[in-house]
Amino acid sequence: MPTPTPEPTRSPAPGPRQLQPTARSFGAEADRYDRARPRYPDALVHRIATTTPGPEIPDILDVGSGTGIVARQFQAAGCRVLGVEVDARMAELARRSGVEAEVASFEEWDPAGRAFDAVVSAQAWHWVDAVAGAAKAAQVLRPGGRLALFWNVFQPSAAVTDAFAEVHDRVLPDTPNLWGKPALDSYAPQFAEATDGIRRAGDAFGEPEEWRYEWEHTYTRDEWLDLLPTHGRTAQLPPARLTELLTTTGAALDALGGDFAVHYTTVAITALRTPDAASRPASARP
Template sequence: MPTLPFSESESHQHRLAAESFGSDAERYDRARPRYPDAMVEAIIAASPGPDLLDVGIGTGISARPFRAAGCTVLGVDVDPRMAAFARRHGLHAEVAAFEAWDPAGRTFDAVTAGQTWHWIDPVAGAAKAAEVLRPGGRLAVFWNVFRPSPEMAKAFSEVHNRVLPDSPRNPWAKPAVEEYSALFTKAADGIRQTTAFDDPQQWHFTWERPYLRDEWLDQLRTGGDAGQTPPTKLEELLAGIGAVIDAQGGTFTMRYTAVVVTAARTRTGPGPAN
């Protein structure tokens, strides 16, 4: 299920939801999708140097490929359990809400956020990014968007409607990119409002991953929607989804598009002078 537990306009106001993912950090790290190498390489190539701040570092899923590519990574996360997990795996992470985080004079070549910027106030977050970015530094916030085949989307949607007929949102009823599009617009608008960046762009990177039945159900348990579903209904929903995958031979391939909303800090905008 796409991790959009609240409407796009208000998600950053729900800090308790943002802090809920650390309740099972091991599962989160094991099950959540990664990001394509091409996306990581593009962000690095467009940044003036290797010093990177990862906002909402979580368990380090988005930070590790940047570190592996040669970046020096510092993470910030509102959830101390997530930050502790990241530290145990060799990453540097500090605990704070990004908008209130004290950079203590530190500056960076890139600020990234993987699957977390919708929990950040889009204007205050962009302003904080401008504050800590060096001139020409890059803000790059990104999300993985699910793109199941029409057949799988229809089958998943039917299960969701049967188990949760009164749910205000069926995540499979329409293409996920439509659900996420408001997030992309909101992120870009927040960047523009700071007047510290050039015009934001969207970059798209397609990739795919095969899933076994239990791998996919494990991943579904980590989503924001799962956290808002009564436990008995969640188990019924997962059983129905599992039956759909069983009918496909116990495995299927999920296609993704990693969408990056990105902009470079201009040399004339607010923020550090050097």
């Protein structure tokens, strides 16, 4: 689920357990989150759904499922989906939209003997311990099943990026301004950490691959301002400061003509579960 500024990297930032308060903050804006966050490339969803080892209807586990955005895309692709979400408010909205969801952090979630053809995580794996998460995914994947961790990374034009950097310096001078470097560079440590976590899961997975999908989306001024409060750092701003950020950003977009295009790169880190018949887990459904 893409963010209006690149997510801060976790190294040497606090680990996932220390970041849980931020992960649990998104539920305060669950409806806005579900409305404003962009979806994921259908080609990526189709590729995952059609390369699983399971039956005609693949079983997908969605880690950090939020309001069910990508889960609904997998449902539309013909999959059964179970979400695991740390924020009860987000999980409740997902259930209202037809997505089964259980409330827990992934590291502490009880699979209760269930197994899956794919474990996916959209814009959420940076809240999970990369090594423990990969090991947990290996436990619940069928042999040959796929782990797919993916993020939407966006990059506006140079003019819009410069304007957002100026707004940030004016309104949030005490926080790191990530607009000064390419967004993919800001995300690179997350991709490396996810890859390293898979490799450190022992022989549970084959060698990780990286998939990339390029696409564009045009935002109106109001759509962008609707999206801004769903970002982790922005969501925790005091109301007065958030209002200032939205007002200043809106003025900057007005000066640029309102609508603007954003180039997205969706990056997936993915690996297949080692086909080990001796450790084959139980079926996912009774």
